Amino acid sequence: MEKKDNLISIIIRTMPGREKFLDKCLFILTGQVYKFIEPIIVVQKLKDGDSLENIQSIVSRWKNYFTNIQLLSHTSEQDARSRSLNMGMEAATGQYLAFLDDDDKVYPEHYSNIIERLQKSKHAWAYADIILATYNIDGQLVSRETPFKRERYSFLNHIKGNFIPIHSFVIDQFKVENIGSIDETMDKNEDYEFLLRLAFKYEPLYVEKFGAEYSVRSDGTNTIMSAGSSPIELYEKRQKWIEAELKLNHRKVTNFGWWVREISEQTATHNKCLEQINYELLKESKRRLKNIYRSVCWKFIRLFRKINWKLRHRPKKKDIIPETNAEAAMLLLEIYSSKSWQIICPIYAIESILRQFK
Known part of the structure; x- marks a missing residue:
């Protein structure tokens, strides 16, 4: 498909039931200084019978502003976010x-x-800084962090952990060849894996400006893991994240070579912690840690x-609550990753539910 000069195709993933987010998203795009925009909305339906009527209504309303807006859909009972991205990439007509x-x-x-920086350089893609915005259950802004x-960009640092969220970068398709598609076997880290392949072939340009926000909400409406999950849901999601990391x-090893394992072994535990929980449990980490410490399961x-410390002549460790949520998150991941916790976690989940009825 021939690409149109200067047009930017923006692929927007959504689902039925998230119309308010899509409407706001398109409204925000109308405020862009850069006006040559092709929004491509890709909807994942869970069932063939799911209605697109509300989404079609929103798209029709914004057609007066975005004359070349596209609406695509597909059906999958499983998380098919990678398929959504690929469908959008196939339909994109922009440079x-x-x-x-x-x-x-x-x-x-x-x-x-x-785009201005890309036009003045030989780089094939560029990214800007992103702010992490956290909202409470009432939709009120709680914090903004970075x-x-x-x-600067470093491929070695990038391969240790992703710091380029999906909406922070733009690719100039006139300057890339055979970058491939999104791996549809992945329903987590799919954009990160794609970016690593892109960065391995084309060095990115870092635009040192804050260009967007990554939103985290505690009401369960995020498209990924929510801090409002129940203990059982949290355990199940944690298992899926472990599988996704593996x-x-x-x-990484398949794409770049054996040496990636050496880098992984040298990666600090706290980096793995922040990647696995996607920054979404940070605000709840201290509270979750306190709940664990006071549980029968933890005792x-x-x-x-x-007993183990005594037999090994090791000093006893105290249960501490760190001053920051980030440090608490590190401790949480250490607990979650232990064999003893993996065995007793289902019992803790039941205990947590029973505690709510007291």
Whole structure:
């Protein structure tokens, strides 16, 4: 398909029931300084019978502003976010390519800043800084942080962990060849795995400006893991993230070579922690840690640990609550990754549910 000069195709993933996010997303795009925009909305339906009527109504309403807007859909009972991205990429007619989840926010000059820099350089793609915005259950802004910011791009740092969210970058399709598609066997880390392949072949240009926000909400409406999950849901999601990390590590070795394993072994535990929980449990980490410490299950684990420490002549460790949620998150991951916790976690989930009825 022939690409149109200067047009940016923005692939927006959404689902039925998320119409308010899609409507707001398109409204935000109308405020972009860069006006040559082709929104491509890709809807994943869970069943063939799921209605697109509400989404079609939103698209029709914004057609007056985006004359070349596209609406695509597919059906899958499983998480098929990778398929959504590939469908959008196949339909894109613009010189520039970008991705956007329906609940994230881009600032007015985000695309204009990146495209202007790309036009003045030989780089095939560029990315800008992103702010992590956290909202409470009432939709009120709680905090704005910058955990993704780096001084410069480093492929070695990138392969240790992703710091380039999906809506932070733009690709100039006139300057890339055979970049491949999104791996549809992956329903987590799919954009990260794609970016690593892209960066391995084409060095990115870092635009040192904050261009967008990555939104985290505690009401369960995020498209990925929510901090509002029940203990059982949290355990199940954690298992899926572990499986996803194993699959991602396998892809890294396959794509780039054996040496990736050496880098992985040297990666700090706290980096793995922040990647696995996607920054979404940070605000709840101290509370979750306190709940674990006061549980019967933890007292049971502590008993066996004390015996182990005594037999090995090791000093006892106290249960501490760190001052920051980030440090608490590190401790949480250490607990979640232990064999003793994996055995007793289902019992803890039941205990947590029973505690709610007291």
